Amino acid sequence: MSNGATYEPPEVWVWESENGGRFSNINRPVAGATHQKELPIGEHLIQLYSLATPNGIKVTVLLEELLARGKTEAEYDAYLVNIGEGEQFGSGFVEANPNSKIPAMIDLTTDPPTRIFESGAILLYLAEKFDDFLPKKLSLRAECYSWLFWNIGSAPYLGGGFGHFYAYAPEKWKYPIDRYAMEVKRQLSVLDQNLSSRRYLCGDEYTIADIANYPWYGSLVIGNQYNAQEFLDVKSYKNVSRWALEIHDRPAVKRGRRVNKAWGDEDSRVLERHHSKDLD
Secondary structure, three states, X not given: OEOOOOOOOOOOOOOOOOOOHHHOOOOOOOOOOOEOOOOOOOOOOEEEEEXXXXXXXXXXXXXXXXXXXXXXXXXXXEEEOOHHHOHHHEHHHHHHOOOOOOOEEEEOOOOOOEEEEOHHHHHHHHHHHHOOOOOOXXXXXXXXXXXXXXXXXXHHHHHHHHHHHHHHOOOOEHHHHHHHHHHHHHHHHHHHHHHOOOOEOOEOOOOHHHHHHHHHHHHHHHOOHHHOHHHHOHHHOHHHHHHHHHHHOOHHHHHXXXXXXXXXXXXXXXXXXXXXXXXX
């Protein structure tokens, strides 16, 4: 790995669109729509616009878990947003999420319809709307909120930090990879210590805190996210592995992982989801 040359900031930073590695075509320093494209609307009252990245999987897993518990009003249409093609910059999507990141959701049960963006906000909204996957006891609910927001603050170090510099950057530089690898291992240690005395993150109850953290840290320890299993020695976090495997095998989680997935084996991909039979 190269240390690279010392970076000297310019007097005025100028965007160089070709200098972004794998995602140079979608990373840009301004907000707003680049083209006109309205969002499709299906037959259900919950409309989801997403992709099966870890943040997208959070939401589809929760929706499938709600349906598994008989919450029929959680039926939803899930439309694929291809971020590699810049579909998140279409006018309709930007109206749903001015930050142009997946996922975005629209609840048509309200007048006017309610938009919700950012994965953590969507999880919290759905959990409160359906009064499920949130502890009833106030102290446990606070614990759940803490681990939910821990995920929102921590996961960018794993994805945009470690994942970008280790797996996607045009060159591998020692300092950012070492820095983010150290932080990811610290985060895994935080989870592992907490799970040493708990079945789930907040205790015995499976909550949105687990649903939020599983696609990131669970996928890291039981899959081969970023081809980094050996590099990060993820098998050493035995409590995280046990927790992740238990969640991974839940039927609703298996279904949720497939929604809006545009890669992998054909049997694992469901580009759009409009009915439960789409996942048969």
